[in-house]
Structures are given as C-alpha cells and as structure tokens.
Amino acid sequence: MRRALSLHRPGDWPADRARASITLAWADRHRRRLAMTDDSGGEFLLDLPEASLLAEGCGLRLSDGEWIAVRAAPEAVVDIACHDAESLIRIAWHIGNRHAPVQILEGGGLRIQDDHVLVGMVEQLGGHIVRHRAAFHAEGGAYAAGEHHHA
Template sequence: MRRATAILAAGTFAETTASVTLAAHDRHRRRFRMCDDSGAEFLLDLPNAVHLKDGDGLALDGGGVIVVRAAREEVADIHCNSPDLAARVAWHVGNRHVPVQVLAGGGLRVTADPVLMDMVEGLGASVTRHTAPFQPEPGAYDPHGLLAAPEPLVRWG
C-alpha cells in the first residue's frame, strides 16, 4: 500500500500522481487509511496530526505526490455592515467554539448550522447559505497553519 509520510505546502511542488478530496473535518489527521479520488488506497502516516489545506501535497514514500482538495460543503457566509457588529458577531461565534474561516473582506464562513445562523442573524448580520470549500483557521499553535499566515485583509478606520 502507498504510504504518505510528509506534507508539502501548496505551491511547493509541480507534479502530482493523484488527488484526494476531503471535507474540512477529514483534513485533520495523523494516521489514517484513505482512498484517493480514483479509489486507490493509501496510508496517511504523519508524525503529528496536521490540518491539511486545499492544495497541500502528501509526499509518498516511493515517490509521487497526492494533492489535497477541499470538498464542497454546506456552509454559511456571515457578513456585517460595521466593525462593531463584526466584532460582536465574531465574539459570539468564537464563544461557540466552532471552526471558522475568515473570508477576504472580513466575513466569516462556518458550517451551515441553523441554530448558529439564527443567532448571528438575530445580532444583525447577514447570512448566505451555499455550498463551497471550507478551510477553517487551524489555530494559533498549529505550525502548518502559521507557515502560510495571510496578510491582513481589512483595516478598519
């Protein structure tokens, strides 16, 4: 069985031998038996659990790279019309300890949870439910997430 033992950051490799499409909750793994998109099995065998990002590569022991693709999921994009409301909504969403993706322009993307959506709409935010890839923030102490920390996208004031 093929064995993937290292992660290559997105954009650091050119050739791929296969792809694997995974939902956000399936992209946080250390050791797991998986199938690539063609159905061929491989073993993900990493030294530590890592949040895999869309475009990352899984380096195979015998050579080759399996590219990771973010699956389309039911998500909700949250947008606010002021910095004050954005801060309030972000605090309340963060207080629920749910995975969050920060969007360009300062919006938030979360999984489409009806209770959470009712709460943020009640606070005055607008919510758009749709299907899209979901790449939540990996956390401040995840070294893989910090390698490609984005530049600030919005400056208020």
C-alpha cells in the same frame, strides 16, 4: 499498500507532478495516520509523524516518490456579512465563544459551517447570511503553529 509519509504546504512541492488527488471536507482534513482512498479509488495509508492539517493545495509525498494533491471538498457553509465592523466583530466573538471553527473571508466577512443554531444566533445579532456550498478553510487558532492558510 502505498504510504504517504510527508505533507508539503502549497508552493513547497511540485504540484504539476501529482498523480492523484484526494478531496476532503474540513472535518476530515486534520489527520496523522489513517487508511484513505484517493479520488480515483487508489488506496494508501496516511502515515505522518504528527497530526497535520491537510489544507487545500498541499501535497502528500508517497514512499514510492509519487505525489497526491489535497483538495478541499465543497460543503454546506454560511457566509456572514454585516453593515458595520462592530457588528461583525461582535458576531465573530460569539462564534469563537462557542469554539466553532470560522473562516475569515477576504473583504471582511466570515464563513462558518451551516449549523442552524449558529445561524439563528448570527441572525439575532444582525448578521446577514448566505447559505451555499463551498470549501471551508477555518482559522487554525492561536496554538496551531504554522497552519494559518487562506484560499
């Protein structure tokens, strides 16, 4: 079986040489060792030295020298906006207090995975929501050294 032995961040690998891609939802993109199937049905073993975030645009280097591009799958998300920064900060605090992953959007909004309990809370706090399908790229957190990425 083919083995993916190293992960390379966007811009640190020859993306034009990718022979395959793998499209994963947020919950499936933090891995170390797992049998996986690329988007064209090819099987490989993810065999990294440590658990890593497989972020959009990363490349997996296979033992045979081939590359697999990592893609973020569209999933059910909720974009959050507020009329003022204070309200948005309050909502961000409440989301963080529940240890829910959150993505900070360019332009000042937030994105969370679609969860009816969190959405209800956000609406009660005055947030305006838009439900749709998009890639989710949560913040890595204070202790996720080197794993701060944005789309």
